[in-house]
Amino acid sequence: MRTLRVEIEPDMETAENRYPEVLRLILEYTDQCDEEGDEDNSQYKLLEDRLHHMTGKDMSQFNLWEWWEGDGAENLAFDISLPDPQIVNAITKDELAEIVRRVHTFETPDPDDQSFKAQFYSYICFGSGYYSAFLKLNCKGYHIRLFQSHKDKDGNYSEYSMEEITDHLWNGGMIGKG
Known part of the structure; x- marks a missing residue:
């Protein structure tokens, strides 16, 4: 991480x-x-x-x-x-990619880590939505659907890759549209 x-x-x-x-x-x-x-x-x-x-x-x-x-x-x-996320200027694409990775993957902390952060790490990423709130606040193209499965034009369900999500948020555009 x-x-x-x-x-x-x-x-x-x-x-x-x-x-x-x-x-x-x-x-x-x-x-x-x-x-x-x-x-x-x-x-x-x-x-x-x-x-x-x-x-x-x-x-x-x-x-x-x-x-x-x-x-x-x-x-x-x-x-x-937990304090709410804030608007952050000059987010880099690498920083954005790391945030997307944290939300997209179901990484769990080391089971031997008994720290306060480890206790709530998964909840920060998925439950409380800290990072989702951060993205919503700082990225024009954010929507929770980016991290959910969706039906493609052939009727199959799939998920956007971390790279697709990062590029979408970085560019503020639409993914999966013409």
Whole structure:
């Protein structure tokens, strides 16, 4: 795995620092609701406000109550803790190719690596969509369909290669069209 510039890589240090408190607050809210309820959503609003204050993120994009219907409390806490990707000027084609490779392949970290980054690496690439959000923000031609199978003109299903995706994003054009 190639390293990318710090402004492209997810800010795992910030995420790791925020994560324990974010997870604690989510789980405490869940326990409180199980015991006392929150009919007027006042406690939910307090939780949203606290998390927004901690992270600067708009909490309306997250379901803080029914997290078990999603990816679980741990992944929700990670999503909230991880700073959003930023617009990065002068991305190189090699950097773009590395991002595409990370999203396109199902690479997993070394099983002996117990670091915070290793714990959430697959989720960064596929679950939370950090890199997808980065591409959407920084590449005019991005669409999630680039990474999904599609039916070609002969009716067969296939996937775009990493090179095709990279070229499409680099050029901002259409792939698979005349």
